[in-house]
Amino acid sequence: MRFAFAGRCSTEDQQDPESSRAWQLTRATALVAPQGGEIVTEYFDAGLSRSVPWKRRPQGGMLLSALKDPHRGFDAVVIGEPHRAFYGNQFGNTFPLFVHYGVSLWVPEVGGPIDPDNEAHDVIMSVFAGMSKGERTRIKVRVRTSMGAQTKLEGRFLGGRPPYGYLIVPLGPHPNPAKAAEGKMLKGLVPDPVAAEVVRRIFREFLSGLGLFVIAEGLTRDGIPCPSAHDPARNPHRTGIAWSKSAVRVILTNPRYTGHQVWNKQRKDEILLDTNDVSMGHVGVMRWNPADQWIFSDDPVHTPLVDQETFTAAQELLAARGRGPQENKGRRSRNHYIFRGP
Incomplete structure (x- = not known):
């Protein structure tokens, strides 16, 4: 029999894709070789999470398309590791295509081809797919819990771009x-000699009564580079022409200027790609967490640019200047529109 090998190596794996492919292929070969089988082609996806369904995997999608071709060049498909091939309900959404086109699917844990009429085979594969999902969920919980503890107890810098006004140093x-042993260093934040004073100026001017737009105009007029222009290597997607009102607001609301490390300001939610086709799986979307879910270090861990009293006063002033119910009267217009609502 001629076999196609199907495998996957995710971004979560600690081994390199070539090593992962090698051991999965070796395992698949050990299953089919004693039966006179020969692997004649490969479909191996590297750098993809197991949660991505087959039809959205470049190589997996090509394999599913090849099933439809009577001149596909192989008679069966073999996988080396069900944990890496299937996740959640993927087996139930994928295996019917193999059955429909008459292509058998071989799995080491079954000892050969999966029998679509064998209840035990279906249970085994469903269990492996469920275990794969559970393993990924456990990893996510473990990592997030660890990062939260590292922030709160150690005040560790966990990566990302430094706030404007700070530099990253080993x-x-x-x-x-x-x-x-690989030479990696623990990193932290130190004040930027130039930008740190700009941050302090923004807080001073705001607490003196200036508005966000006026502050932004003043910084631009004085020739002070905005955050994206100050660090263009980290902001290649921005023009860096001038200071914006939103840039000033971001600085005024960033609690890391008090010297505390902060984590969990954002989260990654997984939402259905297509609500009309659940088999398409999920995609990650970044969303902001409420401020009461942010995790702060117990103690200051880097040099503060403003004290806690100054930062708190700025937050109270921002809240007081916010649009209240009495101010929500809509935008005035010099023209009268007959279809305009009340």
């Missing part, structure tokens, strides 16, 4: 021995 060897 603080010493990474506390993880394996990463330290």
Whole structure:
């Protein structure tokens, strides 16, 4: 029999894609070779999460399309590891296509081809797919819990762009021995000699009564580069022409200027790609968390640019200037529109 090998290596794996492909292919070959089988083609996806369904995987999608072709060049498909091939309900959404086109699916855990009429085979594959989903969920919970503890108890900088006004510097060897052996360093924030004073100026001017737009205009007029122009290498998607009102607001609302490390300001939600076709799976969407869900370090861990009293006063002033119910009267217009609502 001629076989197509199907495999996947995700971004979550700690081994390189070539090593992952090699051991999965070796396992698949060990299953079909004693039966006179030969692997004649491969469909291996690298760098994809297991949660991505087959039809959205480049190689997996090509394999599903090849099933329809009577001249496909292979008689059956073999996978090396069901945990990496199927996730959640993917087996139930994918295997019927193999049955429909008469292509058998071989799995090491079954010891050969999956029998569509064998209830035990269906249960085994469903269990492996469920275990795969559970494993990914456990990893996410473990990582998020660990990052929260590292922020709160250690005040560790967990990556990302530094806030305007700070620079990232190495603080010493990474506390993880394996990463330290690779030369990776623990990093932290130190004040930017130029931008730190701009941050302090923004807080002073705002608390003196100036509005966000006036502050932004003043910074631009004085020739002070806006955050994207100050660090263009980290902001290649922005023009950096001038300061904006939103840039000033972001600075005024960032609690890291008080010296505390902050994490969990955003989260990644997984939502259905197509509500009319659940088999298309989910996509990740970044959303803001409420402020009461942010995690702060217990103690200051880097040099503050403003004290806590100044920051709190700025938040209270921002809230007081916010649009209240009595101010929500709509936008005035010099023209009268007959279809305009009340």
